[in-house]
Amino acid sequence: MREVVVTGGGTGIGYAIAEAFVSLGDHVTITGRREQVLKEAAARLGASCVPFNAASPVAVNEALPHLPERVDVLVNNAGGNTNLDRRQSADLMNVAEAWWANLNANLMSAVLVTTALAPRMGKGGRVISIGSIAARGTGSGSYGAAKAAMESWTADLAAELGPRGITANVVAPGLVVDTEFFRGRLTDDGIRARVENTRNGRPGTPSDVADSVLFLASAGARHVTGQVVHVNGGAYLGR
Numbered sequence: 513m514r515e516v517v518v519t520g521g522g523t524g525i526g527y528a529i530a531e532a533f534v535s536l537g538d539h540v541t542i543t544g545r546r547e548q549v550l551k552e553a554a555a556r557l558g559a560s561c562v563p564f565n566a567a568s569p570v571a572v573n574e575a576l577p578h579l580p581e582r583v584d585v586l587v588n589n590a591g592g593n594t595n596l597d598r599r600q601s602a603d604l605m606n607v608a609e610a611w612w613a614n615l616n617a618n619l620m621s622a623v624l625v626t627t628a629l630a631p632r633m634g635k636g637g638r639v640i641s642i643g644s645i646a647a648r649g650t651g652s653g654s655y656g657a658a659k660a661a662m663e664s665w666t667a668d669l670a671a672e673l674g675p676r677g678i679t680a681n682v683v684a685p686g687l688v689v690d691t692e693f694f695r696g697r698l699t700d701d702g703i704r705a706r707v708e709n710t711r712n713g714r715p716g717t718p719s720d721v722a723d724s725v726l727f728l729a730s731a732g733a734r735h736v737t738g739q740v741v742h743v744n745g746g747a748y749l750g751r
């Protein structure tokens with residue numbers, strides 16, 4: 513039975529990823545900041561849960577004794593566009609805080625959790641980080657920049673972990689509906705505009721992303737490392 517850790521596994525894409533691993537018989541630990549959300553999700557999934565802020569080095573250190581002693585698959589899914597929760601202003605302090613928030617939520621969370629758990633991984637291990645079309649396509653300011661940095665860091669991570677038989681890849685979704693990402697503010701027009709950019713004429717679902725993660729975690733993906741797998745219905749062509 514594989515030991516799988518999914519950060520941000522209490523909702524949305526992370527929940528679907530956790531569910532997919534549970535359905536294969538793996539033991540899954542989900543993480544997130546909201547303890548109650550996490551506990552309820554873990555009970556529904558039949559998973560374990562450890563609440564902590566993945567972007568805080570102190571919180572990650574404190575969580576370590578509660579996380580599995582052996583980790584086979586780490587999915588760095590925690591994140592989101594923190595600008596959706598902030599008021600924008602040109603005040604430089606506000607600009608700096610907004611950028612730090614997105615870099616912390618999306619980049620540092622993955623860097624810190626991976627650095628902490630990599631010593632617990634062995635041959636055949638997998639690190640899969642959830643990026644975004646925003647790293648390549650439309651941009652999205654500090655959010656897209658954070659996801660682009662995740663891609664660069666993953667290339668380096670693949671080289672660092674490769675000699676130990678561990679792969680590191682990014683799965684970069686396009687629009688995925690039925691998650692908390694847009695904070696209920698995604699309009700029908702917003703969905704339509706994004707779907708128009710796809711080749712298959714539909715938005716993504718959490719399970720579209722989960723299935724790609726399952727592949728990268730499988731034995732068959734052993735020679736796939738340092739890559740970005742684009743899961744977006746062709747809205748961005750990663751050729």
Ligand SMILES: NC(=O)c1ccc[n+]([C@@H]2O[C@H](COP(=O)([O-])OP(=O)(O)OC[C@H]3O[C@@H](n4cnc5c(N)ncnc54)[C@H](OP(=O)(O)O)[C@@H]3O)[C@@H](O)[C@H]2O)c1
Binds near residue numbers: 522524544617643
């Ligand atoms: N939905 C999309 O269209 C889309 C597209 C491309 C990429 N993505 C990416 O997919 C990933 C999952 O997003 P989603 O769409 O499933 O949205 P979501 O439902 O909001 O899921 C994000 C999860 O991450 C957790 N999280 C956020 N910051 C955290 C932190 N600092 N420490 C620990 N946990 C944290 C949240 O839980 P707590 O709030 O309880 O911590 C939540 O469970 C994100 O990385 C997002 O950037 C989403």
